[in-house]
Structures are given as structure tokens and as C-alpha cells.
Amino acid sequence: DARVTQTPRDKVTEMGQEVTMRCQPILGHNTVFWYRQTMMQGLELLAYFRNRAPLDDSGMPKDRFSAEMPDATLATLKIQPSEPRDSAVYFCASGDLGVTGELFFGEGSRLTVL
Amino acid sequence: AQTVTQSQPEMSVQEAETVTLSCTYDTSESDYYLFWYKQPPSRQMILVIRQEAYKQQNATENRFSVNFQKAAKSFSLKISDSQLGDAAMYFCAYRSAQAGGTSYGKLTFGQGTILTVHP
Numbered sequence: 646d647a648r649v650t651q652t653p654r655d656k657v658t659e660m661g662q663e664v665t666m667r668c669q670p671i672l673g674h675n676t677v678f679w680y681r682q683t684m685m686q687g688l689e690l691l692a693y694f695r696n697r698a699p700l701d702d703s704g705m706p707k708d709r710f711s712a713e714m715p716d717a718t719l720a721t722l723k724i725q726p727s728e729p730r731d732s733a734v735y736f737c738a739s740g741d742l743g744v745t746g747e748l749f750f751g752e753g754s755r756l757t758v759l
Numbered sequence: 760a761q762t763v764t765q766s767q768p769e770m771s772v773q774e775a776e777t778v779t780l781s782c783t784y785d786t787s788e789s790d791y792y793l794f795w796y797k798q799p800p801s802r803q804m805i806l807v808i809r810q811e812a813y814k815q816q817n818a819t820e821n822r823f824s825v826n827f828q829k830a831a832k833s834f835s836l837k838i839s840d841s842q843l844g845d846a847a848m849y850f851c852a853y854r855s856a857q858a859g860g861t862s863y864g865k866l867t868f869g870q871g872t873i874l875t876v877h878p
Binding site: 676678680687688690693695700701734736738740742746747748750752753755 | 792794796801802803804806809811850854856863864865866867868869870871
């Protein structure tokens with residue numbers, strides 16, 4: 646079965662360290678999303694790519710977060726430097742803009758910043 | 760900008776009974792999708808049901824059905840014959856299908872409803 650693959654599944658790091666999360670979207674999907682989930686804020690959209698072009702990253706703190714799609718098989722979300730308030734589960738999702746409109750989610754990366 | 764509101768932070772139901780989760784949304788678009796996603800403790804987001812805005816018929820998937828009221832911008836989920844495995848966080852989501860707009864393809868979530876199923 647085709648699925649979205651995210652790494653790492655869990656990450657514990659210290660404040661100030663760089664964190665990179667990776668996502669392999671489903672082959673053929675033309676939209677990729679990064680979401681952050683916390684108890685307080687729920688699911689927040691961080692970044693949205695369509696055909697690898699960034700369309701919306703207004704939900705992302707620009708001073709420390711960056712999102713890229715170097716090619717169609719890889720999306721990355723980087724935090725530098727990390728802070729305790731970045732502790733959350735980060736989801737990647739991919740989908741097409743065809744008939745179903747469905748998004749497929751990865752299993753998420755749980756980040757803990759000490 | 761589109762918004763999605765789930766007014767019930769928590770709901771509970773007895774096993775084998777029926778429960779309805781509420782969702783309202785705000786949009787000026789005419790072409791969109793609506794979804795209900797389930798997130799069990801494993802944290803995997805699982806699609807429960809999908810509704811295309813242009814379809815008047817309510818979507819159904821086995822024990823799950825929706826009541827889609829386009830004019831009222833309401834999209835509730837009904838779970839019949841509830842099972843212990845239905846216990847999870849449920850998210851309502853809106854996805855723009857309006858081609859050419861800046862929001863085209865964006866998926867916006869509600870805050871979620873925690874569903875507890877009692878044996």
C-alpha cells in the first residue's frame with residue numbers, strides 16, 4: 646500500500662539544537678502539507694506545497710522554521726534553533742487535487758525539546 | 760479564510776448506541792470537500808468519511824454517515840452501533856476545491872472532539 650513516510654518517529658533534543666524532519670509523500674501526489682499538533686492549539690498548518698512550490702507558510706515562525714521540497718520524493722521541515730515550545734507532533738500529509746480530494750497522513754514525528 | 764468549528768470538546772456514548780458529532784464551517788466558496796478524520800491513541804490520522812460539496816446526497820460508510828447541510832454550513836457525523844474501537848479524537852476538516860484561489864487545496868481542521876465509548 647502506498648503511504649506517507651515520516652522520519653524520525655520520535656525525537657528528543659536539547660534547546661538550541663537543529664532538528665530536521667523528513668517526509669516522503671506518496672508518489673504522484675501534487676500537494677504536500679506540514680501540520681503541527683499540540684494540546685493547546687490543535688492542528689496548525691505550517692506549510693503547504695503544490696507541485697513542489699511553497700504556497701502558504703504563513704503559519705510557520707519564519708525566524709526558526711524552514712520547509713523545503715528539494716524533489717518530488719522528499720519534503721523537509723527544519724527547526725533551528727529549537728525551543729521547548731516547539732515540542733509537538735509534526736505531521737506530513739500528501740494528496741492530489743483530483744476527484745477524491747483526500748489527504749493521506751504520515752504517522753507523525755513527536756518532537757520533545759528539553 | 761475558511762474556518763471550521765467543532766463545538767463539542769468531548770462526547771461519550773454507550774457501546775451499541777448512536778452518537779452525533781457536530782461541525783460547522785465558514786466559507787465563501789462553492790466548491791470544496793469536507794472530511795471527518797479519526798485519530799486514535801496511536802496518533803495516526805485515519806479518514807472516516809468524505810463529502811463533496813456539489814453532491815446533495817449525504818455520504819455513508821458502513822456505520823458512519825453524515826448530515827450535510829450546505830446552506831447552513833453544517834456537517835455532522837453520526838456513528839451508529841458504536842464500538843469500543845471508535846474511541847478516538849475526531850476532526851472535521853474543510854478542503855478548498857476552488858481552482859485558482861490562493862486557498863486551493865488547503866485543508867483546515869476543527870479543534871477536534873474526543874469520543875469516549877463506554878462498554
